[in-house]
Amino acid sequence: MKELTHKPLSGLHGELSVPGDKSISHRGIMFGAISHGQTILHHFLTAEDCLSTLKAFQQLGVPIKRTGETVVIDGVGLHGLKKPDKPLDMGNSGTTTRLIMGLLAGQNFETTLFGDASLSKRPMKRVSEPLAEMGADICVTEGHLPARIHGKKLHAIDYHLRVASAQVKSALILAAIQADKPSILVEQLPTRNHTEKMLNAFGAAVETLPDGVTIQVNPQPKLNGIELTVPGDMSSAAFFLVAATLVPNSKLILKNVGVNETRTGLLKILKQMGGRVVERHRDESGEPTADLIVSSAALKPIEIGAAEIPAVIDELPLVALLAAKANGVSRITGAGELRVKETDRIAAVVQEFTKLGITIRELPDGFVIDGSQPWQVKKHQLDSHGDHRIGMTLAIASLLVDTSFQLAGAESVNISYPEFFDDLESVMNVESYS
Ligand code: S3P
Numbered sequence: 001m002k003e004l005t006h007k008p009l010s011g012l013h014g015e016l017s018v019p020g021d022k023s024i025s026h027r028g029i030m031f032g033a034i035s036h037g038q039t040i041l042h043h044f045l046t047a048e049d050c051l052s053t054l055k056a057f058q059q060l061g062v063p064i065k066r067t068g069e070t071v072v073i074d075g076v077g078l079h080g081l082k083k084p085d086k087p088l089d090m091g092n093s094g095t096t097t098r099l100i101m102g103l104l105a106g107q108n109f110e111t112t113l114f115g116d117a118s119l120s121k122r123p124m125k126r127v128s129e130p131l132a133e134m135g136a137d138i139c140v141t142e143g144h145l146p147a148r149i150h151g152k153k154l155h156a157i158d159y160h161l162r163v164a165s166a167q168v169k170s171a172l173i174l175a176a177i178q179a180d181k182p183s184i185l186v187e188q189l190p191t192r193n194h195t196e197k198m199l200n201a202f203g204a205a206v207e208t209l210p211d212g213v214t215i216q217v218n219p220q221p222k223l224n225g226i227e228l229t230v231p232g233d234m235s236s237a238a239f240f241l242v243a244a245t246l247v248p249n250s251k252l253i254l255k256n257v258g259v260n261e262t263r264t265g266l267l268k269i270l271k272q273m274g275g276r277v278v279e280r281h282r283d284e285s286g287e288p289t290a291d292l293i294v295s296s297a298a299l300k301p302i303e304i305g306a307a308e309i310p311a312v313i314d315e316l317p318l319v320a321l322l323a324a325k326a327n328g329v330s331r332i333t334g335a336g337e338l339r340v341k342e343t344d345r346i347a348a349v350v351q352e353f354t355k356l357g358i359t360i361r362e363l364p365d366g367f368v369i370d371g372s373q374p375w376q377v378k379k380h381q382l383d384s385h386g387d388h389r390i391g392m393t394l395a396i397a398s399l400l401v402d403t404s405f406q407l408a409g410a411e412s413v414n415i416s417y418p419e420f421f422d423d424l425e426s427v428m429n430v431e432s433y434s
Contacts, residue, residue, distance in 0.1 A: 306334025
């Protein structure tokens with residue numbers, strides 16, 4: 001049990017550089033591994049999820065050295081991975097699992113993947129079924145991990161994705177670069193495009209057509225290693241964007257945050273609700289980054305539907321928290337994917353927010369929240385449900401209440417943001433400045 005920080009007396013102040021982006025750190029290791037020559041990653045996210053990817057590729061015979069946040073990968077090429085001598089441990093990481101499935105589907109050896117209890121409940125057929133259409137031989141356990149992948153020669157696919165998922169799309173792109181002919185993938189809605197952008201930076205030919213949802217993947221690229229500085233993770237900065245908005249008298253500067261337009265749904269929502277965020281020092285070389293300056297604000301309620309969800313998928317528990325302080329009723333729908341994240345995030349948000357006395361109603365694909373009602377705390381023991389993003393959302397919520405809480409499963413923050421509690425302390429202890 002972790003004792004959560006009390007309500008800050010004079011707001012949150014200061015400057016933070018949040019850790020490297022999780023999605024980009026995973027892909028940096030994977031694409032560096034299948035390239036020729038060296039890839040150097042700076043500001044790599046040294047959290048448990050990305051370390052699962054790093055270890056898995058070492059087991060696949062790729063020389064990878066990490067010194068702090070710098071990782072050097074000696075790429076072995078698209079056909080240079082080796083059969084690992086034991087099953088690969090995916091830990092808690094859905095991104096590692098699904099992307100590696102696409103890659104290993106076309107390799108000429110057999111691999112077994114397993115994961116922790118949470119990951120072993122998450123759906124894998126969404127990846128194994130389209131891969132099977134490409135000729136892959138993947139055996140999942142009643143739709144879940146453990147999975148056995150028997151690499152095969154893959155053929156091209158023309159496929160409409162059934163879920164708006166960047167992980168599924170990326171798995172299919174990684175299979176399609178190993179196929180015999182060009183493949184076409186059509187998304188339901190645009191999702192984060194790091195795989196497309198980064199693979200092209202490594203030398204691949206992955207083209208997104210002007211409709212924004214059709215992707216053409218050319219096979220057998222010769223990928224070459226690159227040097228890359230991973231931007232700060234928008235999904236980690238999000239906790240501080242929301243904290244500074246909601247804690248009165250706050251002003252925070254978040255440095256070098258990744259602002260790829262497929263990830264900035266929270267910024268749009270915050271602005272629509274009346275939030276105050278200013279972008280400075282935008283840098284467009286590679287993945288775009290900017291410094292974000294956020295100040296406290298009074299909020300209006302919001303309605304969000306399916307079209308807005310992919311760009312804010314990981315920040316939705318925080319959107320629920322914003323809604324719980326807005327001056328009216330907000331509705332978040334079209335977010336059924338939240339039920340198959342590290343935990344069922346709809347159920348977890350409703351259960352924990354109810355303990356805080358927030359007026360919230362569960363929908364099959366979202367929530368209705370009445371922020372105009374005062375919070376009437378019912379329980380002081382909160383639970384992360386073993387989910388990093390739920391744990392951190394609750395830690396931010398506790399800043400808004402004048403009483404102390406305990407958080408079970410606080411160590412789950414190590415999945416994506418090991419320094420979270422230290423960073424939070426640091427902005428609470430800085431003298432207020434004008
Ligand atoms: C990710 C895609 C999203 C996101 C996850 C990271 C990625 O998952 O929730 O945290 O790096 O591709 P889905 O593809 O399941 O939506």
